[in-house]
Amino acid sequence: VFSFGNGADLDFVDLLSFLINDPETEIIMCYLEGIKKGRIDTLRAILKNNTKPIIVLKGGQSEIGAVAAKTHTASISGDNKIWTNFFRQYNLIEVDSLEELLHATRLIDCYGSFELHNLAVVSISGGYGVVLADLIEKSGLQVPPFSQNIQDEISKKFFMAGTSPNNPLDFAAQFFAITIVKEVIDLILSDKIIDGLVIDLPGFYLTLPPRIKDTEAFFKIVLESLTLGHKHNKPLILITQHHTRPKTINDFLTNVIDNKITIFGDPQEFLPLLPRISNFNEKLNKNTS
The missing domain is CATH 3.40.50.261 (Succinyl-CoA synthetase domains)
Incomplete structure (x- = not known):
């Protein structure tokens, strides 16, 4: 578990890169308010060949939440539709609450990632x-x-x-x-x-x-x-x-x-x-x- 405050030194992208490459990490859970300017290309690069399930809860989705996120971590929340498309493009599992974050992780921990229709x-x-x-x-x-x-x-x-x-x-x-x-x-x-x-x-x-x-x-x-x-x-x-x-x-x-x-x-x-x-x-x- 990493709690990195406002990311003045190590930030979300650094920690995600470490966890993707860590052989002992099987599932990655993260809470994301936004990322700092100039880091999106690095984020794309580390996600390009990732095969681990990454479950993400995006904070700052409402107008008031985005203002709070900027105050909290100085992160730029950005447009929610852009983030949703980004998560979809790089195959991240987006959830809507901390409870869903935990529940999705438990499901994958118990049964792996599964294809399920019926x-x-x-x-x-x-x-x-x-x-x-x-x-x-x-x-x-x-x-x-x-x-x-x-x-x-x-x-x-x-x-x-x-x-x-x-x-x-x-x-x-x-x-x-x-x-x-x-x-x-x-x-x-x-x-x-x-x-x-x-x-x-x-x-x-x-x-x-x-x-x-x-x-x-x-x-x-x-x-x-x-x-x-x-x-x-x-x-x-x-x-x-x-x-x-x-x-x-x-x-x-x-x-x-x-x-x-x-x-x-x-x-x-x-x-x-x-x-x-x-x-x-x-x-x-x-x-x-």
Whole structure:
């Protein structure tokens, strides 16, 4: 982490050049208000052949923000459209808040930069599965039907009335048949049509009913299910709200994070970022092929 004040000595361009060439740096996060006169050509030169994901939050986008930036660091914020085109030209991932900066970095840290167009949705509530499908489509991604052979295999796993083997998929109370859940998630991620999976798991479902006798074994299989994204090299994103966290749930969520599985409380925390990361990966592959 570098905090360089007003950049009187080392500035944004110097530090970015160092991080791009540093073999131990895999992802670069930066907050940028602007750069000083005479530095844009150097910035272009160091970005020309960069292959690392650079996630940038541009400050000073409003009129009052630009005035504050000039006072803060003596940087020239410039026209926002010019900066946006610059970021697009040099394949930087632009975000709109510090939270998005952190969330985008976590997604890439867990799953690398990925190309993603088609998402699968698994939920405990059919209604919320529909809501998620709507939000995903609004973000510019698709929720396509599973391949027919995958639907056929999923149908064999369901034993409760009212469930459907299609996308979005509603587990309902069958979630507690956790071994079957794991098998279904494995099937979904094996579908060549599907690029990634979003799972909604309300926190209260982690407060297990009395019929689950071996909670340790149950959480072990849940964790194995969530790590299947890594097996298939596809992002698996967990949505859960955990307002009450007894030790069992806290330990489970810690294990989820330690296994590089992303957890979000709100789909809007990550959905706007997925197309941006995908666009970065597509352009990177195009430029290096």
